Amino acid sequence: MTDYKTIKIKEIKQILTSLIQQRLVSDEEKRFLQQKINDTIGTSAQSFSAIKFLIVAKLIKIDIDDLCENVFHDHKWKKLDWSTFGTNHLKTFLTPFTFSQNSIAEYAGIEKARLSRVMNGLLETLYPHEVYGLAKAFDLNPSELFDYFYGNGEKPLVGL
The missing domain is CATH 1.10.150 (DNA polymerase; domain 1)
Known part of the structure; x- marks a missing residue:
């Protein structure tokens, strides 16, 4: 296959x-x-x-x-929905900072072990569809993450 x-x-x-x-x-x-x-x-x-x-x-x-x-277009990802995670403003505010690597990998459609290896520096870079999945999960344009990770782009604002 x-x-x-x-x-x-x-x-x-x-x-x-x-x-x-x-x-x-x-x-x-x-x-x-x-x-x-x-x-x-x-x-x-x-x-x-x-x-x-x-x-x-x-x-x-x-x-x-x-x-x-x-x-x-066929990459499997799920959008992180900040509003459903908190019953109060403090919890909603802190939620994006408390996601585990496994949760992020699941939402972005990335193999959990692979995301861990990239984050720990054991692998140098993501694949293009993985950057796309992260962008979609965090409700960003893919170009924002490509430019931030591999260009001169600024850190995107997440969860706004």
């Missing part, structure tokens, strides 16, 4: 190839950009990290939020 990452890397390559064909005039530009994308993405789904996803999206100048919605 083909895993989710392998399927998604093929979809991403197809979408990006289509965009290159639509946007660029010169065949030379198309070949150059296609080669650059293939070099960045690589052939292994295991090595296609969230940072590579961000690099490729910026290279093509595509809106990362749109790309995420197109590619990861």
